[in-house]
Amino acid sequence: MTRIAVIGAGITGVTTASSLIDRGYDVSLFDRNRYAAMQTSFANGGQLSASNAETWNRWATVFKGMKWMLARGAPLLVNPKPSWHKYSWMAEFVASIPQYRANTVETTRLAIAARGLLKDTAARHGFDFDCESRGILHIYTNKKEFDHASRVNTLLAEGGLERRAVAPEEVRQIEPALTGAFYGGYYTESDFTGDIHRYTTGLAKAIEGAGAVLRFGTDVEAIRVNDQEVRITWSRNTESQTDVFDGIVVCAGVESRQIAADLGDRVNVYPVKGYSITVRLDDDQSQQAAPWISLLDDEAKIVTSRLGKDRFRIAGTAEFNGYNLDIRDDRIRPLIKWCERFFPGVSTEHAVPWAGLRPMMPNMMPRVGQGKRARVFYNTGHGHLGWTLSAATAEMVAETIAGSRVVNTAPRMVQPGLPLTPVKGAV
Structure with a gap:
């Protein structure tokens, strides 16, 4: 089964992991915090607007x-x-x-699509x-x-x-x-409106029950990408190990800029x-x-x-x-x-x-899609509308991965009607 690593367990990371799980991928979700939604997704204004x-x-x-x-x-x-x-x-x-x-x-347009997806996911x-x-x-x-x-x-x-x-x-x-x-x-x-923290933690528990591996309380020490694989070295407490994946999605909020630079991309959040x-x-x-x-x-x-x-x-x-x-x-x-x-x-x-x-991002549009390297993807830079847009951009990046020629696609189990057409400015 195709293995995808998602970096960041805020609202965009967890919804991305959920969209990938829906498509049959083996997903590991990494975050330095012990729980999901402990940073920017902790206590925002609550509007799906x-x-x-x-x-x-x-x-x-x-x-x-x-x-x-x-x-x-x-x-x-x-x-x-x-x-x-x-x-x-x-x-x-x-x-x-x-x-x-x-x-x-x-x-x-993106926000309208996202609101329905978000409610549907919670109900499901x-x-x-x-x-x-x-x-x-x-x-x-x-x-x-x-x-x-x-x-x-x-x-x-x-x-x-x-x-x-x-x-x-x-x-x-x-x-x-x-x-x-x-x-x-x-x-x-x-x-x-709704509580972003309750939503994110609720969805994190749901995808864990569906097979996602939650690597919370971990520090990602190194990410190495080549034509064949993605290798992530991570540590928890004093223990360190390296896992191999077929692709990676960066959903790391304000830290996405530095991670992207290390991977050869410019994501100017x-x-x-x-x-x-x-x-x-x-x-x-x-x-x-x-x-x-x-x-x-x-x-x-x-x-x-x-x-x-x-x-x-x-x-x-x-x-x-x-x-x-x-x-x-x-x-x-x-x-x-x-x-x-x-x-x-x-x-x-x-x-x-x-x-x-x-x-x-300077143009106020999220960075969604593939990086310079074929196995690297981004879903970040949502600014003040992360809660509002996350469910839709998660579907967009999951569809991009599913259509990738390099990352081996997994059996598609997504519900009919969820895939979205990429938004022009979200690149």
Whole structure:
């Protein structure tokens, strides 16, 4: 049987392993952590949001980044300290501005396909992930942001998404818990939310039961690739060993860049830090005052998800500060203040902070497919949409492997209708 190694057990790695298992491959999943989803897939905003498929490659984003550079609590924060990786990445970001429209449309299409695949997989394996299929409501407090959302809506519609404008009165009807004055909103009924950590760990257990080997708590020390095989040397505690595979898929988040360089490829992901708080709804008043509808405040760059009866996730901001994982109070404080502004009845006494590094490509499109070497493949660089896109890109890379002339294909046991046509920008 064809053996495939998958590096990284976040949401993209586990969904990739699942798609390969579905096709009859012998899969080994490697991660340095003892459990799946312990890094960027641990506590994100929770949204499965085709309505948030707009790429960031606009001059407005560049100007906001420059304007907010010295504002420590700004939604977008850039550390001005010189870094070749950071500034060369930003140059490529600017160079990708002409592809903004096309990439937004393609991301929308990919997100729509991924949402259905993700739900189908959870139903097939029978695990719960606090899914709430109540839609996502974008809220706007001023005309400028609402008018931009109207222009974006044209692109989302071109990608196949139905999202409708709502008046201030309907904003409050959709989510009665919201307080404050609003100019308007946009509502996407087909979007939904869920706990990414619960989903990833649930799927990891399911694929282990289906035969996947989970090499968790291991350090991958060396990867050697030639025309005949892939050799991976890994260690756990003081023991080290080398295994031989027919192919490898790199799903290692922000570490994918270095692994790719070692394998002769350029995968220019940059670690864009995001923050979240998980507000514990420990009393009846907080549970009643917290929203069930998922929200996205485009101006503040903040998203929310209700994760069951007693958890409220608030996430957002983007910080360009290298591989730094420090949780800064001046970045967490705006999330708490936002909650207290729009949901004053929710107690924020028990708000658990978290930070994660999003692996982001300069053009905002994931790197999916084969590398320079025939046995090397990638599924990484999803940026702020890893949770949203992962189920679809997993199918894409699995199909690429199945069609490879070098990697011996295994018996195909995939369910009909799952393979996807590769997305133009996801290369």
